[in-house]
Amino acid sequence: MKSTTESFGKNARDALADRRLQRSLPVIHEFRRDHERATGALPGYAELKRIGRQIREHSLANVATLLTEFEQTAEAAGARVHWAADAEEARRHVLDICAARDARRVVKAKSMVTEEVGLRAALQEAGYRVWETDIGEYVLQLADEPPGHVVAPALHKGLDEIDELFATAHGTASEGGRSAEQLVEEGSGVLREQHAAADVGITGANFLVAETGSVVLLTNEGNADLATSLPRCHIVVATLEKVVRGLEDASLLWRLLSRAAGQEVTTFTSVLTGPGERGESGGPEAMHIVLVDNGRSDLLGGEFHDALRCVRCGACMDHCPIYESIGGQAYGWVYPGPIGAVVTPGLTNLEESADLPQASTLCGVCEEVCPVDIPLPSMLQKWRRRAVEELPQPARSTWALALWRYFASRPKLYRLATSVVARLLYLLSFGRGTLRRLPLLSGWTASRDLPAPEGQTFQRAWRRRG
Numbered sequence: 001m002k003s004t005t006e007s008f009g010k011n012a013r014d015a016l017a018d019r020r021l022q023r024s025l026p027v028i029h030e031f032r033r034d035h036e037r038a039t040g041a042l043p044g045y046a047e048l049k050r051i052g053r054q055i056r057e058h059s060l061a062n063v064a065t066l067l068t069e070f071e072q073t074a075e076a077a078g079a080r081v082h083w084a085a086d087a088e089e090a091r092r093h094v095l096d097i098c099a100a101r102d103a104r105r106v107v108k109a110k111s112m113v114t115e116e117v118g119l120r121a122a123l124q125e126a127g128y129r130v131w132e133t134d135i136g137e138y139v140l141q142l143a144d145e146p147p148g149h150v151v152a153p154a155l156h157k158g159l160d161e162i163d164e165l166f167a168t169a170h171g172t173a174s175e176g177g178r179s180a181e182q183l184v185e186e187g188s189g190v191l192r193e194q195h196a197a198a199d200v201g202i203t204g205a206n207f208l209v210a211e212t213g214s215v216v217l218l219t220n221e222g223n224a225d226l227a228t229s230l231p232r233c234h235i236v237v238a239t240l241e242k243v244v245r246g247l248e249d250a251s252l253l254w255r256l257l258s259r260a261a262g263q264e265v266t267t268f269t270s271v272l273t274g275p276g277e278r279g280e281s282g283g284p285e286a287m288h289i290v291l292v293d294n295g296r297s298d299l300l301g302g303e304f305h306d307a308l309r310c311v312r313c314g315a316c317m318d319h320c321p322i323y324e325s326i327g328g329q330a331y332g333w334v335y336p337g338p339i340g341a342v343v344t345p346g347l348t349n350l351e352e353s354a355d356l357p358q359a360s361t362l363c364g365v366c367e368e369v370c371p372v373d374i375p376l377p378s379m380l381q382k383w384r385r386r387a388v389e390e391l392p393q394p395a396r397s398t399w400a401l402a403l404w405r406y407f408a409s410r411p412k413l414y415r416l417a418t419s420v421v422a423r424l425l426y427l428l429s430f431g432r433g434t435l436r437r438l439p440l441l442s443g444w445t446a447s448r449d450l451p452a453p454e455g456q457t458f459q460r461a462w463r464r465r466g
């Protein structure tokens with residue numbers, strides 16, 4: 001069964017019990033170190049963040065004007081712009097373009113919005129042969145799994161698993177134990193052939209530049225550059241909020257995104273303006289740009305407006321203790337981690353994704369590391385409040401809150417009860433300083449230690465301090 005946001009609790013329990021996954025997840029500690037190193041090495045990073053936030057705010061405040069300008073400049077450069085209100089319309093545009101070109105084979109570079117609209121499945125159902133060409137996405141295509149991270153989609157896959165997948169898919173007689181370099185070489189060889197044979201290349205976009213009609217693509221593998229230059233038709237699928245004023249704004253956001261993602265610069269940066277010129281040896285003869293809304297307009301100007309500033313660097317998930325424990329796929333939809341827990345209820349529905357905003361300790365690190373200062377913890381709290389106001393609550397929480405209210409409104413009784421419980425929990429810790437496997441709290445203590453009280457309440461310690 002594929003995980004969904006609705007089954008988040010079960011997904012999380014499964015993820016905690018998955019030994020292979022638990023062996024792979026500590027890799028995000030390296031991502032954290034890369035983030036600290038890359039952001040710390042750039043003088044004036046804090047000022048750059050401030051300007052980046054302003055740029056994103058300007059884009060969102062003027063999104064309609066900038067998109068209209070982008071449509072004009074992109075079409076003047078020879079591209080064709082299509083508007084898609086929702087996922088269904090986005091899929092239909094791409095299918096129509098592929099059909100009009102009598103295409104058979106399609107290569108795709110990594111793009112979260114194409115995951116969001118279910119593009120690969122729609123193309124495959126319509127009979128096209130589709131290849132994901134980012135090596136991580138290719139691994140996940142073979143494993144039939146969704147991405148687990150916005151930058152490193154297959155971060156949860158160990159080398160042994162990838163070795164098995166490649167050996168099955170490519171018919172190679174591997175005995176296991178191949179290195180990352182060997183696997184990348186084999187995968188890239190297979191994918192290069194697909195690039196050369198493809199009729200259509202599909203990519204996302206990191207930024208859409210209104211002044212020039214350009215699409216900016218930042219990648220580390222070069223596969224997007226092949227997907228945009230070898231096939232005769234290039235389709236860009238991008239969401240509305242990607243638009244920026246000019247190339248200067250795009251280049252500043254590019255620097256911020258790279259640093260926050262743990263790099264000084266991304267390995268490949270492409271600025272694509274219209275299709276290739278007639279007679280040029282490289283470049284497609286047709287370029288289509290599908291601009292997808294799919295719920296973003298409803299977020300603009302509302303409580304969750306700030307989430308649209310996201311540049312998809314992945315830093316918030318890399319630093320999140322919940323993500324570190326369960327990985328990205330447990331979140332059940334396209335966007336994992338703190339930003340996923342904020343945008344998923346807004347782009348899908350709160351009823352099915354109400355558990356996601358609960359998946360946070362509210363420690364605040366996600367906001368600290370975000371290069372565009374998105375107030376993720378306060379938005380998670382807003383979703384929690386809306387869930388309490390709008391959805392029926394489980395009897396257990398209603399009962400627990402009613403009990404707490406009863407004691408909290410009777411100070412003497414509250415003091416007595418808390419001192420008894422603190423003493424009891426201290427005794428139950430048997431002097432170890434932590435509590436394990438407590439009834440009612442087993443969900444917490446099964447995978448973490450719970451610090452034990454020291455035997456007296458804070459209030460009593462405070463009274464005794466003098």
Ligand code: SF4
Binds near residue numbers: 260311370371
């Ligand atoms: S919310 Fe911030 S930290 Fe998280 S992916 Fe988006 S830009 Fe990066």
